[in-house]
Amino acid sequence: MAKHDIVIIGGGPAGLAAAVAARKAGIQDILILERDGCLGGILNQCIHNGFGLHTFKEELTGPEYAARYIEMVEAEKIPYKLNTMVIDINKEKEVTVINKEDGLTTIQAKAIILAMGCRERPRGALNIPGYRPAGIYSAGTAQRLMNIEGFSVGKEVVILGSGDIGLIMARRMTLEGAKVKVVAELMPYSGGLKRNIVQCLDDYGIPLKLSHTVVGIEGKERVTGITIAQVGPDRKPIPGTEEHYSCDTLLLSVGLIPENELSRSIGIDMSRITSGPEVNDQLETSAEGVFACGNVLHVHDLVDYVSEEATLAGTNAAEYVRSGEEKSNCHVVELKAENGVRYTVPQTLDVNHMQDQVTVRFRVADVYKDRYISVYYDGVQISKRKKKVLAPGEMEQVVLKKESFGDYPDLKNIVICTEVE
Amino acid sequence: MKEWNFDAVIIGGGVTGCAIARELSRYQLHTAVVEREEDVCSGTSKANSAIVHAGHDATPGSEKARFNVEGNRLMGQLSEDLDFEFERNGSLILCFAEEDRPALQELYDKGVKNGVPDLKIITGDEARAMEPNVSDAVVAALYAPTGGIVCPFGLTIALAENACDNGVEFIFNQEVKKVNKTEKGYDLETVDGVIHASYVINAAGVYADEIHNMVSGRKLHITPRKGDYCLLDKEAGNHVKHTIFQLPGKLGKGILVTPTIHGNLLTGPTAKNIEDKEATATTAEELAEIMEKGSVSVKNVPFRQVITSFSGLRAHEDGDDFIVGEAEDAPGFFDAAGIESPGLTSAPAIGVYVAEKVAEKAGAAKKAEWKGTRKGFVRPEKLSLEERAALIKERPEYGTIICRCEGVSEGEIVDAINRTLGAVSLDGIKRRVRQGMGRCQAGFCTPRTMEILARERGMKMEDICKNAPGSNMLTGQK
């Protein structure tokens, strides 16, 4: 059986950054396993700009951002296997993979980094009624067919969901000569970044209909029309508000789901909110020596934060491999998300072994104006920061410093919440 | 204009038509199946409960009762001969109130009369012991151990392939517009030409009444009875192990909850009589009804894990029974009409019966050589790790996973395209090897599957269709 110190599952932005960090932390024996034919993951099809302002202090397109990390991986001579699918991992950290060249093999890893990314929610998950013709695409599938394969997927388009991929595709299809008739969003707010509403919809006069959803799909062979309707506060369609659009394409941008089939197969504790593994401040899952980062952990808004998180996972996995022993004298504190904060990553923190500071990332449950983000240690408010606007589409963060725990030797829990006053 | 000549022509490549074709391929007859879609299994056969019914529902003495019980009996051996997936998981018919016990008893009695083996009425507690998620309200249940689940695509395609291997021709994309009586038999006018046939078998599903009425004065009338379904993720597949029915009502067998042969959970169908024979659109009301009624039988059905919903049309004939056999006033014209539930179960038995009748009429002898077995798809998932490694060594394309949710490799997709009656559309591939059937519903694998189909068939990407001509995936080059 082949043996490697660190096996990284996924060669997208998370996997690449984790690999580079692990190498910089001194681990020689690393292997990246990528199921696609090239490194870079979904960034390869995200040909728009807007990536890298935090990481590289300049605005890059997706392929350029990916190329920066691919260059680092190549420069560090970190081995990777393409067109290679991991079909199983187990608690003993045996990774079963298949590809054309090696067939079916098993690799023994000392540490595993999960970096499988996420997938798009399909139509079925929304139970949209109607026919099932050709011309219904999740936005990312259409994006790949257009940007990587060079095909036109539709001429007249309705988009359901105002997540960033939907917004980006509205502009992209418009630029390629299609008519995007409307973007319908179930929620009373957009799930995408504000800048994308401006430069993808407003620039091209594409209407965004908030609190609307698709209630009918017509067409037997190819889509011929879509009916949308307004929804009430219960998110159910309001009869009499139906509007019909003739079109040949329906794009869906209705949410992303972390791809955790492998994580579940080894019985890792999962968060019901993020659909990703629960992790400690080392980004280690409940399976010892198995780390997670990027969209497989929780869906991010910016790739820059994926790289940052993955760097941490790579560094910690390297530390785990090097020290090789279980930590003693742990003081594990639970992080609780309350009052408008939906979840936190990490979910726990070991006060005694944490780095000097830990960045806690989270999302809020609704659009809030003029609220505070507050941190409590065992009921005592430690910090509060005022935010003009909080929106579920954007990831928020607070930084917890190790020194702040000095006064709380018996700390049980940390609460992160929003507050009106 | 095209012209074809056959001894026997079967109209319709659904499960019934394909079962008849397979049985008819035993005889020395030049036989064809004419299908209006691009592939077999494109109508009701692709959108149903995928259940092999035990046979207690049908009225004793009816055609439904007879073919159901016989079809159920044949299914086990057939699944071995033709290598498709079938399992006798047993079914439970739930009774929710003391006052309904007589109805349950009646069902038991009907089953016994129909010849269903091993039926047993059990208590609510026994039912819950067998199926912990069955509703607390259940007071009794009818247990039918011979009930089963089958892959309806697998069954239909296996029958079609075996028929084809034994010489039956398949003509696709040819809708039969008109049937005319001729001196020799019948002329079928299709969209592109005419098929001359001595014998015609009408297995046209919801259109079987229209076809029948073209040659017979004894009119049939079929009402499409639409049924919506919700299919749940494989994670929910273990929620129940048996097929869970509710005591039947006027419009059908209620909402069932069942595992599928591939490990998903399926709930449905609704029952709505409609006019339009093409109206396979799901509706919000019916999808809501499935969730509401499905939850009556089974606790905590995880409807959050629905991955797709779909709708199928049962061909309900006014006489409420199958119409199987030669039409009285149209010699040489055989019906397999009104084949609604339990049609999938009955198909093998209907196939045997109709083929015998046609052969008898034609005076056709059996072929000296006929191969009754067919090799199914290699499913790497089902192999041991060693076997799988050996397979990839020999056929490297089995080492490239295309559909990650269902673990379908390039090798399986290539096989689906290149074997007998191979797939010509994305849905054809999906129904053969499950590419795109999983939780992402073909989000990731669509582009790559299209490339493979284009490569293997020498097609342009722009010409690739989801199913029938006109269902093009792309609208051109950029």
Add this chain to the structure above:
Amino acid sequence: MEVRELICIGCPLGCPLTVRIEGENMEVKGNTCKRGDDYARKEVLSPTRIVTSSVHVNGGELEMVSVKTKQDIPKGKIFEIMEEIRKTAVDAPVAIGDIVIENCAGTGVPIIATKNVARV
């Protein structure tokens, strides 16, 4: 005096900006960095955008190479630029930064590759 409300597209923060315009003078509020101030002034006087797309590659390991305008271009020129991009194909190999079209649609701005595509 004219007041315009804008959302900054300079970075993903999307700061809400208020621009007060009085003749030649402009006052920008709501920005959290210099980028926001620059954006607001430009957006009021002559809005510009970066355009990204992809073009066909001949003889490459991939069908398409992604491209972008090297600098931002006048907003009104977007569709003219797309017209030119659509007519363009390049020969492999292509490297990030390679000029695909010089002076696209008379803007003086080149279209450059944003992906490496090796020759096969």
